[in-house]
Amino acid sequence: GQNIDQPTEMTATExxxxxxxCTYQTSGFNGLFWYQQHAGEAPTFLSxxxxxxxxxxxxxxxxxxxxxxxxxxxxxxxxMKDSASYLCAAMxxxxxLIWGAGTKLIIKP
Amino acid sequence: xxxxxxxxxxxxxxxxxxxxxxxTQDMRHNAMYWYRQDLGLGLRLIHYSNTAxxxxxxxxxxxxxxxxxxxxxxxxxxASAVPSQTSVYFCASSDxxxxxxxxxxxxxxxxxxx
Numbered sequence: 001g002q003n004i005d006q007p008t009e010m011t012a013t014e015x016x017x018x019x020x021x022c023t024y025q026t027s028g029f030n031g032l033f034w035y036q037q038h039a040g041e042a043p044t045f046l047s048x049x050x051x052x053x054x055x056x057x058x059x060x061x062x063x064x065x066x067x068x069x070x071x072x073x074x075x076x077x078x079x080m081k082d083s084a085s086y087l088c089a090a091m092x093x094x095x096x097l098i099w100g101a102g103t104k105l106i107i108k109p
Numbered sequence: 110x111x112x113x114x115x116x117x118x119x120x121x122x123x124x125x126x127x128x129x130x131x132x133t134q135d136m137r138h139n140a141m142y143w144y145r146q147d148l149g150l151g152l153r154l155i156h157y158s159n160t161a162x163x164x165x166x167x168x169x170x171x172x173x174x175x176x177x178x179x180x181x182x183x184x185x186x187x188a189s190a191v192p193s194q195t196s197v198y199f200c201a202s203s204d205x206x207x208x209x210x211x212x213x214x215x216x217x218x219x220x221x222x223x
Binding site for chain 2: 002031033041043045087089091095096097100102
């Protein structure tokens with residue numbers, strides 16, 4: 001079956017670095033997406049990886065290892081506004097997104 | 110209209126009633142999607158449309174129907190609502206249905222079926 005696993009909740013301190021992990025199993029693979037979702041709001045796109053390696057975009061970076069079925073989202077210099085849920089989604093062979101349940105990130109001052 | 114809109118924002122519905130959730134986008138995107146989001150679960154795809162005039166079933170299509178008469182609109186209909194359809198519903202669109210195609214989400218409709 002198809003499955004996405006990510007931690008339910010993480011806590012970090014303002015100004016610190018946090019890494020949110022995601023493992024996936026899909027029928028075929030056409031890339032890995034990360035979205036941010038603030039409470040009560042819609043998900044918004046953060047990153048897309050299809051090749052192995054690290055993609056850096058400002059304070060946020062995303063890593064992919066296709067052989068391990070593994071990705072992580074790295075958030076640096078955490079700010080209070082980064083408190084949100086982070087959704088991992090893998091695109092399968094039919095170009096449909098399979099979503100994880102999301103990781104709720106709590107930032108403490 | 111800027112982006113993708115949904116209506117209503119929220120709704121309380123009696124079981125057995127028919128309900129249509131509306132979704133409109135002004136980005137001329139070819140592909141559109143309906144998801145439901147429940148606590149502790151990931152977004153689950155209900156139906157999708159890769160282009161106007163075509164629709165497909167997602168992971169959880171039972172009890173729902175869609176139509177795509179034009180590029181901009183993608184309504185979702187619950188023919189006879191049941192309490193298990195209580196959820197937050199998100200409509201999304203993307204330029205294409207292929208890889209690397211970022212999905213843009215509407216603000217969501219919070220539906221409660223009693």
